[in-house]
Amino acid sequence: MFRCNIRGQQEALSVLDRAVSSGHIAHAYLFIGPEGVGKRTCAIEFAKALNCQEGSCSRGCQGGIPCGQCPTCRAIADGNFPDVSVVSPSGATIRIEQVREVRRSAGLKAHTSGWRVWVFEDSDKMTEEAANALLRTLEEPPPRSVMVLTTSNPFLVLPTIVSRCQVVRFGHVSLPEINAILTERFDLSDQDRELFASLSGGIPAKAIRLARGEERQARERALDLLRKIGTRDTLEILKISESLAEDRTSLVGYLEMWTSWYRDILILKETGDTGLLLNRDRQEEISGVACENSTDKLISAIQILQEALNALRQNANARLCMDSVLLRLDRLLGDPRRKEN
Template sequence: MKLADLTGHEEIIRALRRAVEQNRASHAYLFAGPEGVGKTTTALAFGAALLCRNPEQGDACGRCRDCRQVAARNHPDLHRLVPEGASIKIGQVREVLRLITLSPFQGQRQVFVVEQSDLMTQEAANCLLKTLEEPPAGTVLILISDRPHALLPTIISRCQVLTFQPLLPEQVSVILKRVTDAPDEEVELLSRLSGGCPGRAVRLAGTEGGYFGLRQRMLELAAGLNRASLAEALQRAAAVAGDKEDALTCLELFLLWYRDLLVCKETGTPELLFNRDLFPLIDREARIYSRGQLLRVIKEIEKTRDSLLANVNTRLAMEMLFMRLAGAG
């Protein structure tokens, strides 16, 4: 995908195209913002523009050999670094440093995209820092992070930081219609539920049974949880704790659900709800909780989500959350 094809983030896209057009790309960037907002997609499109042999107005031409290789994910000078297990280890960073010392294979640049860069171990981060202090010519590093506060301040200070903000619902809708075959009703709902993060919306649309089927399963888990015994809470946690991505999706839906309960309790206005089609059920459930209880529940869910993103044990985190929610109402 070319930079010109991306939806949203207009100021960032203009800055990146200007850097390519003027041949003034920084040696290191930090793309920061919520998960699923488009950071990796933008990084790869920027990498394509940097490696393109015939860039057009600061963007990849889409036709040359380099562009075709980037599209096929086999360009020898575009490298992607992802966590191995729970972290990015020092051995991975040392391999990056080894590649950096080599000349580009077929062009003038090498581009390194470091995904979830906040998961670098302390040793790996310190190792990378040395390269950021004395970057070799022709190298562009793009660090991607949902949690930039977890990076070393010295790393952040050596990067050009670009902060990605959530998109508007109509922008998310455009992306969903382009990449999924979800029905219009689901597209409209997911565009509002995604929190401005199209990657999240695409993932929800691609779940078994689509979003509505997934929401029904999550509501069945949440129903009566405030009155469940500890044993029942553990059983419900086990149903979603087998996979980290499933657990994160569950937490996203729980946040939306309890947020709707709070908004309904405070305003009684269906139009302000994400799940407005479930207003009678939300209105009934909201009466069970006090305002303070709902705020505490939302805070607990957010803490658990942050813990999972930091790679704590998924099952333990979900069990602790569900046990706390069992006594919330």
């Protein structure tokens, strides 16, 4: 049995469980799923299960439930186990040098008698050279070795690589599961817990960041900036775009928060049901804005944001993308008379 404490990913865990229980371990896996649902954590747990000294199942076959306590499990968790390595993007990409290093060590003898595991995090960020080098390893995999590639953008992974991997799908996590994760880890009021769970969009990592207060400021800023939209003050809007685009990693967060905002306005306008809101703490403001904007405009706003999110995920230029989003939203939602007033 392969089990680990990742919640809400039964489909993925059962694929890995079948592999571990049967001993039929693929040479390469591609973990596909949204950012922040536990793909990397699961890859590490899988590596532990394959190597754990306590983990052999009752029938005596290799692998099992990683104990998390033995020297092997602890070394893997700390990144100190010589036969388990994680390769992450260095800067924006995974470079050819990083893959060469993996190929070099794959050609050497293993340090232990267990399984060698290489985890490639955000494997869609490999340069073309790096991907082609990895492909050569996937075509001639070293014995007792597993490559685990993770990605939230599977369409950016070379098809020839995908075809060499067993695909394992991770999904968004249900609201009750997120609530359970927050209950386990934090001492929150019911109101806060439900707010964070609903804002998380099914992403445990996001719910945890919210509960730690790490996203509170970003959210306040994101919602504050929305008040500038529709003022038709082009210079001010371009300035906002410039300051936001400096930090590409947080842009997706902003776009998602804005999407949840317009979604809430639309939902409230169409259903009048405040129980369906994600931004539950902002009910009053949302109902105020709901009266000012037509359903068509709100749908268009959400479309503009979704297009931008897709473009960013496909490595579009951050500044151009933000200029376009903010100016289009401003034009869409602005009242042409307001600037003169």
